[in-house]
Amino acid sequence: MKESFRRDPRNEWIARNRLHPLYSALQTQEASWIGPSGLVRKNPHVSGFIGPNGLKRIDRSGVQQGGGSQRSGTKAAVQLPLRIIEQPSFYIVVVPDMVNGRLSSHDKDLLGLANTLAGDEGAVVAVVFQAHKEGGFDTAGVDRLLHLQGEAFADYSPEQRVTALCALDTQLNPAHWLVPDSRTGGGELGRRLAAKLGERPATRVWQVADGQCIGRAGAGQQDMARTAPRLILAAAECADPVSDTRHEVRAIELNETLFHRVGRLDNLGAVAVDPALTPMAEAEFILSGGNGVKDWELFHQAAETLGATEGASRVAVDDGFMPRARQVGATGTWVTAQVYLAVGISGAVQHLQGIATCDKVVAINQDPACDMVKRADLAVIGDSAAILQALIERVREHRQGGMHDAA
């Protein structure tokens, strides 16, 4: 398709102005001309056109002419090829962790492994419990999606989930089950499933190739190599995630209606733990203060109201406002928080190193150009004290609202 021709007044102006630094770049170059000696000269750089994959092509058949000087509009986003498996000859089932309702990088590695195991014949099935926020199942490599919802699967319900997975096992008879060997649920669910199915799983697997798999054994000093069993509990980075195909994400259903035994584990809910006692490296939610915090009383109050673990930049520690153990960064603690709320921190490299693996970063800062704002997923520009005060009030209001609801 030919793009519509557009005039660019600025470029035309530069092309007229011989003193402009970009003048020479904008002169139309002739493809051929008669040189001073009477010979025909050709400029090979001018002919040809840019092909669909970004390489320059010269068409010598004479059909293509003078496309060089045309301005190209914005290119459409590249559509990855769609892979459709109509009649799979076998299934590979993955049970992702879905931490916070999204595929974790560990989950994506497993889906990548599942796709190599599936080859051209098999289909990759992902089993997701309860509501999720993931929009990228297609590019992560999911051919079929079994989405299970209902009372029974709420919160922590390993026994009910295993019942559902056993039903799926009879329905699809998958060639392999892949479960992340993680502490966030997969390690437990996979082992429970293995015990129920009577399969002997390979655990902490970090490589699967040619029907053989290698996993860590014992306390980590040894590896165990064996033929790949049907159920594999794989470690993070066991394979590369899918990157160059799109998949169908066709919904499938369980044929069988499930009858749940009364669960033998009753979940009485999360227990409030004191965020001040959680080790910083493990904390889920960190409120971190830097040189831009002027009112430390207010900062501590904010941490308490939000239920966040406190952190600090080096300047705040050096100035004596926070204990050394609370320093985040290269020479402090490397944190893994899910939400890192940085108040008045400029984002020096030494500090940014320490928060590299944090999921969501929020910055409160006066300077919209600082590096922390560039790193942040959400930045609020303004005075730290005023924003913290407003945030405390907003959260209090919410807590009280919640109390009214409960009453």
Next chain:
Amino acid sequence: MMPHELLKVVALVSVGAHPVTGRPRRAEQDARAVELGLCLAGKHLHLLHAGDAESEALRGYLGMGLAEMTVLQQPLHADILPALGSYLGATDAQLVLTGSQAEIGEGSGMLPYLLAEQLDWPLVVGLAEVESVKGGVAQVLQALPRGQRRRLQVRLPFVASVDSAAPKARQSAFGPAQRGQLQSQKVAVVEDMLLSEASMQTARPRPKRLKVIKAKTGAERMRAATAKASAGGKVLTDITPEQGAEAIFALLKEEKVLR
């Protein structure tokens, strides 16, 4: 914590290996299980091991203040599960504590799961604390990642595995360790089939994952190499503190970190 005198607790222990020298010792997580058992049942805690009664490393557990341990005599490459299962099924144990992963051998951490399946008891993974036991129902705390805890209610008898979130084990005293008795029992032996086909090798360091840039043209490669790590998020300028607070609050709600 108050001792639950009436609770019959069994702790399963295995032989560990020192992380550097590889010398046999008490296993770190199993020692934590013993510690938890000592808090619950005191001197009445029952220690159980399937394996070789001659191995000196087992005395490390006796040194924590126990007079004896039962050892089900098993050769090196036996499947210990049937022996443990039938022994426990015949006792009146109400709580079986295990570590979550053995330090030598396969260390798949499957034992507590298989044992619970065989006995048809419920299983608590990552036990951190037993809060109370009333009328045959226990209220326990389960350790979650990020230092979080979850309260569960479970019917006795049950199996529970303990990981490094449980309280640290006390030191082992040499004298009591030497005086303690290892009571060995002869039981049937079932061979483990896996070990005939699997092979052990020293662990290879895993290769670091490289950042692969899939670019077709030089210009794309250049862009990928010079791009900032994150393409920037939302920046809110010229707003009142209340609006800013509202935006932050919405994000915290969405990430479910406000409790």
